[in-house]
Amino acid sequence: xAVVEEKKVGTWEKLAAIDxxxxxxISFLMIAGPLLYPINLPIGISPETAKLYxxxxxxxxxxxxxxxxxxxxxxxxxxxxxxSVFAHALEAGMKVIIMGMWSYGATITSNIMIDEIRxxxxxxxxxxxxxxxxxxxxxxVNLGIIQQSGxxxxxxxxxxxxxxxxxxxNYGNPLETLPFxxxxxxxxxxxxxxxxxxxxxxxxxxxxxxxxxxxxxxxxCKNLAIGAVGVSVAGYYPAMDAGIIIGIIPSTRGAxxxxxxxGMVGASGQALATMDAQSLQHLFIVVLLIVxxxxxxxVRKSRREV
Amino acid sequence: MAKLSAMxxxxxxxxxxxxxxxxxxxxxxxxxxxxxxDVLQNAIVFDSVMGSMGMAISxxxxxxxxxxxxxxxRRGWLFSLLILILMYFSLxxxxxxxxxxxxxxxxxxxxxxxxxxxxxxNPASTTVMSLLAFYIASAAYRSFRIRGVDSAILLISGSLVxxxxxxxxxxxxxxxxxxxxxxxLSVPNMAGSRGCSIGIAVGSIAMSIRVLLGYERKPVLGGxx
Numbered sequence: 001x002a003v004v005e006e007k008k009v010g011t012w013e014k015l016a017a018i019d020x021x022x023x024x025x026i027s028f029l030m031i032a033g034p035l036l037y038p039i040n041l042p043i044g045i046s047p048e049t050a051k052l053y054x055x056x057x058x059x060x061x062x063x064x065x066x067x068x069x070x071x072x073x074x075x076x077x078x079x080x081x082x083x084s085v086f087a088h089a090l091e092a093g094m095k096v097i098i099m100g101m102w103s104y105g106a107t108i109t110s111n112i113m114i115d116e117i118r119x120x121x122x123x124x125x126x127x128x129x130x131x132x133x134x135x136x137x138x139x140x141v142n143l144g145i146i147q148q149s150g151x152x153x154x155x156x157x158x159x160x161x162x163x164x165x166x167x168x169x170n171y172g173n174p175l176e177t178l179p180f181x182x183x184x185x186x187x188x189x190x191x192x193x194x195x196x197x198x199x200x201x202x203x204x205x206x207x208x209x210x211x212x213x214x215x216x217x218x219x220x221c222k223n224l225a226i227g228a229v230g231v232s233v234a235g236y237y238p239a240m241d242a243g244i245i246i247g248i249i250p251s252t253r254g255a256x257x258x259x260x261x262x263g264m265v266g267a268s269g270q271a272l273a274t275m276d277a278q279s280l281q282h283l284f285i286v287v288l289l290i291v292x293x294x295x296x297x298x299v300r301k302s303r304r305e306v
Numbered sequence: 307m308a309k310l311s312a313m314x315x316x317x318x319x320x321x322x323x324x325x326x327x328x329x330x331x332x333x334x335x336x337x338x339x340x341x342x343x344d345v346l347q348n349a350i351v352f353d354s355v356m357g358s359m360g361m362a363i364s365x366x367x368x369x370x371x372x373x374x375x376x377x378x379x380r381r382g383w384l385f386s387l388l389i390l391i392l393m394y395f396s397l398x399x400x401x402x403x404x405x406x407x408x409x410x411x412x413x414x415x416x417x418x419x420x421x422x423x424x425x426x427x428n429p430a431s432t433t434v435m436s437l438l439a440f441y442i443a444s445a446a447y448r449s450f451r452i453r454g455v456d457s458a459i460l461l462i463s464g465s466l467v468x469x470x471x472x473x474x475x476x477x478x479x480x481x482x483x484x485x486x487x488x489x490x491l492s493v494p495n496m497a498g499s500r501g502c503s504i505g506i507a508v509g510s511i512a513m514s515i516r517v518l519l520g521y522e523r524k525p526v527l528g529g530x531x
Binding site: 018023041042044045046047072074075108147152154155164165168230231233235237240241250251275276279283284285286289296297 | 350353354357404405408420424427428431432435439440442443444447451452461464465467469471472473474476477481484485488491492495496499500503
């Protein structure tokens with residue numbers, strides 16, 4: 001009898017202390033499996049994503065939307081978000097300024113984004129985007145990196161984008177040669193107050209906090225939104241509820257939601273493939289939590305009985 | 307009258323400058339006058355220039371520190387050598403870029419720079435980030451154990467947010483889990499977050515005043531403080 005009890009305790013203890021190598025192996029299968037064989041689970045729309053989408057939809061055509069590419073690699077969570085919003089803003093007839101405080105995001109990744117959206121629009125036959133992208137310097141500009149991040153953002157608010165901050169765009173064109181304007185006001189005279197919406201795709205610091213501090217808090221530009229990575233998204237909800245941020249695109253999932261709202265499924269690129277992997281991994285973590293706690297309870301109970 | 311020693315001057319002058327500039331900046335923020343605003347705008351530009359100078363100083367600093375490590379063959383000197391080689395290689399690539407990309411020599415090294423970022427930097431950084439998926443699963447399993455009411459609330463709310471964050475949540479429990487996740491993030495999360503934010507803000511103001519008045523000398527004087 002005593003032997004049977006010992007066996008029971010052993011099983012529960014195993015549940016409460018699964019070897020981490022098994023966890024790594026199952027995690028690998030949960031992530032790699034759906035990437036190779038997608039399940040295509042349906043995706044609901046979060047209210048925070050819908051808020052940003054509706055805001056852009058209601059903006060008058062020709063409004064200035066600035067995208068701050070504050071992340072690095074095009075393989076990151078922020079990249080599909082930036083693709084979705086860029087495609088939607090062009091499709092909605094906005095004028096887009098691309099810039100950023102992170103060097104890779106602002107310079108190299110932004111170029112990749114433009115090229116991929118150009119290909120996407122061509123394949124899908126979205127003429128509004130194709131036409132908009134055909135006129136660089138008129139419908140969109142890529143200003144590149146904001147030097148000294150916080151100071152540069154403050155400079156944009158107080159002094160303007162030209163001539164010190166952006167004497168040239170990301171491709172070496174002098175800014176005064178670009179026809180980009182807002183109701184006749186040339187880009188060389190732009191300040192932060194001329195930007196009608198800033199969407200910051202932030203992987204960390206510097207990110208939206210810089211714009212909050214120098215643009216929002218000083219009343220210079222009150223229209224901020226954020227594309228956030230999964231690990232930090234929870235921190236932005238208080239700002240949204242306080243009216244500081246218009247909307248949030250939460251992680252890769254947000255990019256997929258945005259695509260659905262804009263009726264441009266696939267605009268966010270690889271996001272679709274990663275969502276199933278994310279789903280299964282999240283489910284696996286929840287299952288692990290349940291199993292671990294059942295094991296712990298059983299072990300505690302058996303120890304009390306002993 | 308006692309003479310100020312060189313060390314006294316080294317300590318007093320930076321603290322005095324920090325005090326004057328800090329008070330002036332605060333004054334300009336709260337009271338607008340055209341002359342002070344002009345000075346403030348110039349100061350912002352000056353700040354940019356100082357930041358760029360800081361990059362040059364950091365280049366010298368890294369060279370000195372890691373150069374000594376290599377010269378004296380200290381522990382891990384090979385890594386120091388690697389840092390120096392890669393740093394100066396990147397510098398040469400940047401300086402050799404086309405002039406329109408702010409290069410100096412127009413050697414057309416832009417393609418090498420792109421290759422380094424696309425083929426090495428991006429995959430390497432993404433690989434490191436991807437490891438989080440494995441570590442978080444393992445860490446969550448080992449640490450999220452119910453030991454009382456507090457940890458139970460944390461576990462349940464965390465699980466709901468986790469499921470709501472991915473499409474699988476709505477697939478299993480219906481679309482209401484999205485609203486539940488948003489409520490958890492917007493209401494209880496906001497309450498805690500605001501408390502932290504207000505605390506940090508008050509602490510920052512107190513710390514700033516201490517720095518301006520010279521009670522806290524480390525931020526201004528560094529090692530001399």
